[in-house]
Amino acid sequence: MTAFREVTHVIFDMDGLLLNTEHLYTRATQEICDPYGKKYTWGLKQTLMGMTGPDVAKKITKELDLPISPEEYMKLATEKYEKLFPQSEMMPGAEKLVRHLKKEGVHIAVATSSSIESYNLKTNHHKEFFGLFEHIVNGSSDPEVKAGKPDPSIFLVCASRFADKPAPEQCLVLEDSPNGVEAALAAGMQVVMVPDPHIDESLTHRATLTLSSLEELRPELFGLPPFPS
Template identity: 50%
Template sequence: MTNKAVTHVLFDVDGLLLDTERLYTEATQKLCDCYGKQFTWDVKKQVMGKKEPESAKMIVDMLKLPMTVEQYIEDIHKEYDTLFPTVPLLPGADKLIRHLHQHKVPIAVVTGSNTKSFELKSANHKEFFSLFHHLVLSGDDPEVKHGKPAPDAFLVGAQRFNDGIEPSKVLVFEDAMNGVEAAHAAGMPCVWVPHAEQDRSVMEGKTELILDSLEHFKPEDFGLPPYDS
């Protein structure tokens, strides 16, 4: 084993456990189409993982949309209400979470989503999310003062295990650059499962491992119980 041995695990949700990033793009582009704008990967990669008010402001400003941030949020939520309840789990997510839960490895969710958004996305996956020790919905969690890439959300996530775990023993799974930066700032090792278009060299030195899919993760590489053969 060459990676750091860990005892606890924190998971982002969007684009990692749930295939929502595709839906975020679809909803945002549909709104942008009304104004002849393109929601490009260059814009998307900068807003991924941030709290909604901040990401909304960035989109409005960067694309010069003729609307207020408040109007943007209201309009985009109409799209989310339709799309989010249909979202599937991503490959490898169900197997990994059930494996860790079965072996009593403490696991938790740390997402930039707020409560309403998370409830929409998890509507058809309630049993799956019940396997986690706790959920940090940093979009409206009063203890998370700053969204990713600040470390606040992951530090709160670790504290809520209530066992005094050291950050270095908490493994983070992320798909977004902002999330990787947050994990690094929190002093936590990170497995990065980036978008196919993402330049992987930009996070050099800030991740323990980069994967194309959760399907390729080997728990024993981080001192966790291996899958049954």
């Protein structure tokens, strides 16, 4: 068995990891592309996952040659998100894992590329759950986050906001996107990847550990308290 470093802090991504929102992003994006006869492919999507909203808007309008500016794209996307995001549901295993770590006194936080406005829409029906985290870093809104994933900034900022200021090697990141995995590794952190089943397998090999669901995670592998037997 691969030996993993023991950690004391866990940082969670949100979209596609804690909340099942990726299909909502896909639906909104395709609805924006439809009037222009453009197809939002999985190949393009997997390169965008984990990026900030402005970066996504720039890349989509360029790659699909949409006759609108990134700013216009963002405006259309925001209108669609306001209708879709309140439908966000929890991913399998997310609630059990987070409540277990909280109960055992493990330091936990969220580092999401979502803006604060987008975050509020997605978490409106899950406020008690997200209240379990010590803090939330919203990459698209936070002035300290200098660049989106795959830049490590968001995870370094998140770690720095724990009261005891852990070193990067004391933090474990849980992610679903290749950009998020690269960001965590660049930050000097171990990363467990729970990829969407559609993601090209070649994009999962860089993770410290890859699982098909959070339900499979054994916290004791990283020196964290195991689930009760």
